[in-house]
Amino acid sequence: MNQPQGKLAVLAITTALFSASTLAGVYPDFGYEPPASQYSGPLFELSQNYPTQAPKGALPEFFKKLPAKPDNNFETWRAYMEDVKHYCLEGNVEVDWNVQKNKLRQWYHMPWQHYGPLGREGIHGLTKEAQIPIRQLAPTQTASGQTYAVGIYNDIGAYTIGEVWKDPNNPDPGFTSQPKSFANGTVVCKALFADIDRATVPFLVNPVLWQGYITETFTSANRKIKDVALIQMDIAVRDTRMSDTGWIFGTFQYNGAKTGKSGWDNLVPVGIMWGNDPKETGNDFTNPTPTETRINTALQQTAINSNTKELPPTHLGWNGRLNGPVDNPNSSCLSCHATGESPQVAIMNPTFQAKDKIPSPGSTEWMKWFQNIPAGHPFTAGTKSTDYSLQLSGGLVNYFEWKCDMSGIYADGKNACAKVQNLKLKMLKTGDDNSQHQQKVMRDPSLQQLLE
Numbered sequence: 001m002n003q004p005q006g007k008l009a010v011l012a013i014t015t016a017l018f019s020a021s022t023l024a025g026v027y028p029d030f031g032y033e034p035p036a037s038q039y040s041g042p043l044f045e046l047s048q049n050y051p052t053q054a055p056k057g058a059l060p061e062f063f064k065k066l067p068a069k070p071d072n073n074f075e076t077w078r079a080y081m082e083d084v085k086h087y088c089l090e091g092n093v094e095v096d097w098n099v100q101k102n103k104l105r106q107w108y109h110m111p112w113q114h115y116g117p118l119g120r121e122g123i124h125g126l127t128k129e130a131q132i133p134i135r136q137l138a139p140t141q142t143a144s145g146q147t148y149a150v151g152i153y154n155d156i157g158a159y160t161i162g163e164v165w166k167d168p169n170n171p172d173p174g175f176t177s178q179p180k181s182f183a184n185g186t187v188v189c190k191a192l193f194a195d196i197d198r199a200t201v202p203f204l205v206n207p208v209l210w211q212g213y214i215t216e217t218f219t220s221a222n223r224k225i226k227d228v229a230l231i232q233m234d235i236a237v238r239d240t241r242m243s244d245t246g247w248i249f250g251t252f253q254y255n256g257a258k259t260g261k262s263g264w265d266n267l268v269p270v271g272i273m274w275g276n277d278p279k280e281t282g283n284d285f286t287n288p289t290p291t292e293t294r295i296n297t298a299l300q301q302t303a304i305n306s307n308t309k310e311l312p313p314t315h316l317g318w319n320g321r322l323n324g325p326v327d328n329p330n331s332s333c334l335s336c337h338a339t340g341e342s343p344q345v346a347i348m349n350p351t352f353q354a355k356d357k358i359p360s361p362g363s364t365e366w367m368k369w370f371q372n373i374p375a376g377h378p379f380t381a382g383t384k385s386t387d388y389s390l391q392l393s394g395g396l397v398n399y400f401e402w403k404c405d406m407s408g409i410y411a412d413g414k415n416a417c418a419k420v421q422n423l424k425l426k427m428l429k430t431g432d433d434n435s436q437h438q439q440k441v442m443r444d445p446s447l448q449q450l451l452e
Contacts, residue, residue, distance in 0.1 A: 027111035027168070031119030034213040038225050041211075044125035047100050047108045047152070050162025055155045059185040060087055066241065074271060074303040081250050081269045084235050088189035092152075093264050097124065097191065099152055107189075108158035110151065111165055112395030115402055117221065121213040125150045126228070131218045132194060132326055135289040136315065137201045137231075145196030146218040147326045148228055151391055157186035157238070164392065171396055173342040177384040181246065181376030186238035188389075192326055193228035203312040204229050206256030208264060230254050232324040233267050234333065236388065238375065244275040244301070246375030247388050249333035251324040255312055268310045273322040275301030276334050276370040281362035285320035288329040296320025301372075302332075318361070318370070330361075335369050339379045340386035340393040343400075344441055346379040348390075394441035 029046045062083035067076045091104035099107035114120045118128040126148035135141050153161060160182050163175040176182060195214060198204040208230035216222050237248045252267035259265055277299045285296040290313045295304045302322050305311045317323030321332035328336070331349045339346040350366050351358050359365035378385040386392040404417035 028114045030122040031114035032213055032223055033122040034225055043122050051155050051159040054159050062087055072300055072303045074305045077272045077303050081272055089264055106155050107152040110391040110395055112398045115398040123211050123213055126212045132196055137325055139291055141200045143197055145194055147192055147194055148212055148214055149190055149192040151190035154187040156183050173384040173386055176387040178376040181387045182238045184238055184240045188236040190234040192232040194231040195228050198229055203255045206262045208262050232326055242274045244372040248274045253325050269305045271304035271322045273302040273334055275372045277301045278371050283319050283361040286318055287315045290315040337388040337390055338373045340388055340390045341378040341380055341383040342386055342393055342396045344393050344397050345383055390441050397441055
């Protein structure tokens with residue numbers, strides 16, 4: 001099932017569709033359907049036939065490649081990362097990421113990514129992610145751009161998704177919160193695409209292009225069909241052998257010069273991380289407009305690819321922690337994902353607030369976002385963890401916002417829930433600060449203006 005474009009249409013149609021899906025267990029595929037006058041190709045379909053029993057087969061073969069002694073030398077990790085990349089791409093590239101058609105293994109999507117201004121478009125299921133500031137990708141990048149993405153889960157992770165969303169009217173994040181979590185062997189792969197002047201970004205030569213029904217610019221609400229270029233792929237692996245967080249995150253960056261032709265083989269490793277190095281508080285390696293890749297060898301839970309012939313200059317994350325080229329240079333892969341919770345009280349990064357409230361980098365308050373939080377443990381006391389899944393926490397936020405909108409929007413733009421005085425977050429324990437508001441799950445604070 002799918003939905004037409006436009007906010008009012010989405011609200012109205014979602015209500016009708018979701019009433020039906022309560023019985024059928026079917027979630028909408030997307031929120032923005034390209035006009036038939038502009039597009040006649042296949043439409044995105046949500047892979048949502050989640051396993052009803054926990055998979056009992058062997059763990060992914062690449063689990064055998066985990067280094068015996070993880071360290072910050074990337075070459076220790078290279079074989080592991082290449083095998084995870086192969087696991088993500090095998091059988092998916094051939095079917096243009098129409099993952100239901102993968103003949104080798106099943107992959108699944110997260111529901112409730114269709115809703116709202118950032119929701120899934122109808123060609124490839126891409127959701128709006130973040131702005132690309134000037135010179136974030138290269139010194140020659142003279143104009144900003146925008147990022148869109150789609151993520152997939154293997155069958156092990158999809159079983160947990162199915163448990164959370166088993167009752168469409170009562171999603172239960174208890175299945176990802178202590179003592180539960182995503183199961184060992186869960187794999188998440190996320191492909192990110194850039195809407196950018198490719199001529200200004202040297203490593204986007206020989207691009208892999210997708211069509212997407214996306215906004216004309218980052219700040220626009222008007223959509224059109226545009227080409228977007230593969231720029232990054234993220235991986236996340238639930239591995240109980242990693243005692244500090246229980247997760248391994250990795251990132252690949254596109255480099256079209258690698259093979260000299262278009263292809264997913266041009267994804268080269270940026271690095272891998274399994275912890276946030278909470279004791280490292282310096283800021284010397286933060287590098288938002290890179291001319292080189294600054295590798296911080298003091299970090300013991302991040303390993304960055306130092307092969308400059310393979311990896312173009314990239315900014316990484318805060319003080320050299322891992323992040324991809326279109327990610328926030330003041331964060332890290334594990335840092336932002338650790339904030340996933342329900343209700344979503346936490347902001348994703350300490351910079352996502354008023355300037356007078358942003359703590360100094362490396363301060364005690366700043367380092368709250370760079371803890372090693374164990375799998376299944378929430379960032380905010382009293383909430384339920386979504387176990388490092390921002391897609392899950394974002395989907396839950398979308399669902400509850402839709403539920404509050406069902407009675408209509410008031411003249412001042414508020415919905416029924418916002419009208420309730422002193423509304424309490426019912427999942428917060430007694431004694432917690434009930435004045436905290438539920439946050440949007442945003443990878444860029446400037447997205448807030450598009451949601452108001």
